[in-house]
Amino acid sequence: MTSTPDDTLMTPWSRSLGLRVPVVNAPMGGAAGGRLAAAVSAAGGLGMIGMGSAGSVAALERELAAAGGATVGIGLVDWVRDRETGLLETAIAAEPRLLSVSFGSDFSWVPAVQDAGILAVTQVYDVPGAHRAQEAGIDVLVVRGSEGGGHGADRLALLPLLDAVLETATVPVLAAGGIGSGRTLAAVLAAGAAGAWLGTCLAAAEESLLPENARRAMLAADSTHTVVTTVFDEVLDLPWPPIYPARVLRNDVTDPWSRPEFDEARPSAEMLRAAMDTDDVTIAPVDAGQGVGLITHIEPAAAVIDRMCANAAELLRR
Numbered sequence: 001m002t003s004t005p006d007d008t009l010m011t012p013w014s015r016s017l018g019l020r021v022p023v024v025n026a027p028m029g030g031a032a033g034g035r036l037a038a039a040v041s042a043a044g045g046l047g048m049i050g051m052g053s054a055g056s057v058a059a060l061e062r063e064l065a066a067a068g069g070a071t072v073g074i075g076l077v078d079w080v081r082d083r084e085t086g087l088l089e090t091a092i093a094a095e096p097r098l099l100s101v102s103f104g105s106d107f108s109w110v111p112a113v114q115d116a117g118i119l120a121v122t123q124v125y126d127v128p129g130a131h132r133a134q135e136a137g138i139d140v141l142v143v144r145g146s147e148g149g150g151h152g153a154d155r156l157a158l159l160p161l162l163d164a165v166l167e168t169a170t171v172p173v174l175a176a177g178g179i180g181s182g183r184t185l186a187a188v189l190a191a192g193a194a195g196a197w198l199g200t201c202l203a204a205a206e207e208s209l210l211p212e213n214a215r216r217a218m219l220a221a222d223s224t225h226t227v228v229t230t231v232f233d234e235v236l237d238l239p240w241p242p243i244y245p246a247r248v249l250r251n252d253v254t255d256p257w258s259r260p261e262f263d264e265a266r267p268s269a270e271m272l273r274a275a276m277d278t279d280d281v282t283i284a285p286v287d288a289g290q291g292v293g294l295i296t297h298i299e300p301a302a303a304v305i306d307r308m309c310a311n312a313a314e315l316l317r318r
């Protein structure tokens, strides 16, 4: 089944990239490996490989191999790019269609990416941030609303953010945060987004790297079951700037109301690492946005994208 029978969803940006549908999967560390990226590209969107906190040259090379030569994008975390010697260079050498670096204020990577003919992309959370990114020469902005899963500034919900940034942006703007259905996709395209950057709704797809219990927890969660927190990054002593907390599924660590002894009950770094290694989601973080309630079963990424795009096209044709 092809993703859309007509070009109802096409935007100038998706056309310029030769995509059949204006969707990009978010570069999700621990979920968006080469298999998911290749599946999203095969479904007509642009698949992205995500290197999160644990990103490394070896991990990127492994996931590029798993993508099997598909046209993909690559996403890095700014402090990981800074820490891991050769990571940015390896990403550029792989000639992705676009390369995103998020969660930083240093845009010194932009010229090297553009000199290689690759689109430079970053996530923004407010209008001043969008201006700074544009002034640094960013080719495509991703406006990420606070509904979104994983790390990001907890500032504005997607629609007010998208509205404000579209008012002044001179580059294509992708919308991110809570998009996981035909309705939400249609809404952001109708508002003028160049495309959608989808995280949570593809994190549990068949091709995702997400471990089994994390997947099950996503299926079981409803849309109220997430919370924004820095607790995991603090315990692990990771250098995330505090303005970028993460939206995760609530669990024993994040629910202070169910644990009055919360501060004393924080897991040690060793306990947390062990929980992450054993996929114990009562303690380990599972990144997920408010769209998590839309995930009802595990299916191939193409099925998620086909359904979402067909429903969005029907709504927009009305």
Ligand SMILES: Cc1cc2nc3c(=O)[nH]c(=O)nc-3n(C[C@H](O)[C@H](O)[C@H](O)COP(=O)(O)O)c2cc1C
Pocket: 026, 027, 028, 029, 031, 050, 051, 052, 053, 075, 076, 077, 102, 123, 144, 147, 148, 149, 150, 151, 152, 176, 177, 178, 179, 197, 198, 199, 200, 201, 203, 286, 287, 288, 289, 290, 291
């Ligand atoms: C499981 C998961 C992991 C993520 N990891 C990253 C990452 O490594 N790098 C990044 O730029 N964004 C990451 N994000 C955030 C996405 O780029 C995006 O902002 C978010 O998923 C959009 O909202 P949504 O989850 O509601 O679709 C992650 C999101 C999720 C759900």
